[in-house]
Amino acid sequence: MEAMNAVRLLDDYRRGDFFLATERRTVAGAGVAQELTGTDEAALSERVHAVLAESDPPIAMGVLPFDSGAGTPGRMVVPATAHVTGPAHPAAATLPRREVGTPSRVRSVPEPVLHRDAVARAVAALGERGLRKVVLARALDLEFDTGVSPEAILVNLVLDNPRGYTFAAGLPGARTLVGSSPELLLSRRGTQVVSHPHAGSMPRSADPVEDAENGRALLASRKDHIEHAVLTDAVTEALRPFCRKLDVPAVPDLVSTPTMWHLGTTVTGELIDADITALRLAAALHPTPAICGTPTDSARALVTELEPFQRGYYAGAVGWVDAGGDGEWAVSIRCAEVAERSLRLYAGGGIVPDSDPQAELDETTAKFATLFGAMGLPREWLAEVSSSAGPAHAGRG
Numbered sequence: 005m006e007a008m009n010a011v012r013l014l015d016d017y018r019r020g021d022f023f024l025a026t027e028r029r030t031v032a033g034a035g036v037a038q039e040l041t042g043t044d045e046a047a048l049s050e051r052v053h054a055v056l057a058e059s060d061p062p063i064a065m066g067v068l069p070f071d072s073g074a075g076t077p078g079r080m081v082v083p084a085t086a087h088v089t090g091p092a093h094p095a096a097a098t099l100p101r102r103e104v105g106t107p108s109r110v111r112s113v114p115e116p117v118l119h120r121d122a123v124a125r126a127v128a129a130l131g132e133r134g135l136r137k138v139v140l141a142r143a144l145d146l147e148f149d150t151g152v153s154p155e156a157i158l159v160n161l162v163l164d165n166p167r168g169y170t171f172a173a174g175l176p177g178a179r180t181l182v183g184s185s186p187e188l189l190l191s192r193r194g195t196q197v198v199s200h201p202h203a204g205s206m207p208r209s210a211d212p213v214e215d216a217e218n219g220r221a222l223l224a225s226r227k228d229h230i231e232h233a234v235l236t237d238a239v240t241e242a243l244r245p246f247c248r249k250l251d252v253p254a255v256p257d258l259v260s261t262p263t264m265w266h267l268g269t270t271v272t273g274e275l276i277d278a279d280i281t282a283l284r285l286a287a288a289l290h291p292t293p294a295i296c297g298t299p300t301d302s303a304r305a306l307v308t309e310l311e312p313f314q315r316g317y318y319a320g321a322v323g324w325v326d327a328g329g330d331g332e333w334a335v336s337i338r339c340a341e342v343a344e345r346s347l348r349l350y351a352g353g354g355i356v357p358d359s360d361p362q363a364e365l366d367e368t369t370a371k372f373a374t375l376f377g378a379m380g381l382p383r384e385w386l387a388e389v390s391s392s393a394g395p396a397h398a399g400r401g
């Protein structure tokens with residue numbers, strides 16, 4: 005695998021290919037030497053491992069869906085050419101921002117008032133069905149009169165956040181998943197594994213006093229600590245059978261992106277069996293309660309019942325694995341599925357018994373700001389399309 009300048013790789017990215025920029029490295033793959041798809045993620049990881057023993061380049065990259073049971077397959081590609089190099093920053097900061105264009109229509113799915121209703125129904129269902137947490141999402145559909153460029157969105161996302169897991173990945177049906185996630189599902193290097201689960205949120209603010217206050221409020225929020233503890237417990241339990249040592253801090257850290265504050269816990273472990281690959285571990289962890297809920301099956305059933313769309317590759321995972329089993333997988337949030345002249349943005353939030361429907365609607369609105377900012381769209385539009393007044397406010401143009 006050749007090393008090439010990360011900025012050049014970013015500039016060269018074309019839809020259909022794979023790109024992941026992190027604080028530590030940049031991974032890019034172009035073209036398709038082999039494609040493997042499947043709805044059983046553990047089986048897919050075994051097939052990928054077998055293929056990688058004979059592949060050049062010895063690396064596969066791709067996406068896992070939120071729910072492969074809904075028929076959306078995991079997709080892994082051994083690219084024709086692959087590059088693994090250093091971080092895109094600070095050099096990327098010199099790149100000019102790219103124009104994305106203005107959508108002719110922006111629509112909330114479901115309408116904001118219906119998302120609030122869904123949150124209220126979820127709160128009721130938690131008690132009735134014995135769930136500790138469920139994550140509910142909504143979408144924004146943007147339509148354009150001309151082609152929309154995932155390449156431009158990717159460049160702007162990389163510029164906006166040197167610390168994110170910023171990705172673009174080709175999907176079946178000539179679509180592209182593009183986004184910038186704060187959340188590491190799993191990385192493996194030799195026998196060392198790391199997961200950095202995130203749950204609990206407050207928006208960042210341009211006003212430094214309010215911004216710091218929001219961070220403090222999140223650290224003091226009992227509801228958010230409960231939401232986070234459910235997640236950390238599940239990640240710990242999923243990793244435990246694979247690890248001889250596991251380190252789980254007792255309290256989460258306050259972590260941030262340019263648009264959100266979160267609670268995050270860095271879980272580190274040492275594998276018992278060095279043959280377990282990063283993709284196999286990602287498949288074992290997914291879906292965590294950061295994007296689904298607890299217990300997993302009942303939470304997933306409730307998501308299917310209450311959300312008026314299929315999540316596809318939102319709230320799945322995006323990453324890579326090499327022939328030695330090392331790799332890095334991010335939770336695919338703060339992202340959009342881009343088609344020819346349209347795109348769908350997704351944002352969700354964890355619901356626990358103390359959740360408030362309006363606050364949950366506002367939280368999804370704040371999370372959309374990552375993609376909205378990268379597309380150069382005004383924040384006021386986001387507020388307008390997320391107004392709980394409903395359909396009269398739900399469209400533009």
Ligand SMILES: C=C(O[C@H]1C=CC=C(C(=O)O)[C@@H]1O)C(=O)O
Nearest residue numbers: 203204205294337351352353354
């Ligand atoms: C499900 C999403 O965020 C997750 C990650 C961080 C904080 C979250 C929360 O506070 O609810 C969510 O669990 C999303 O951005 O769509």
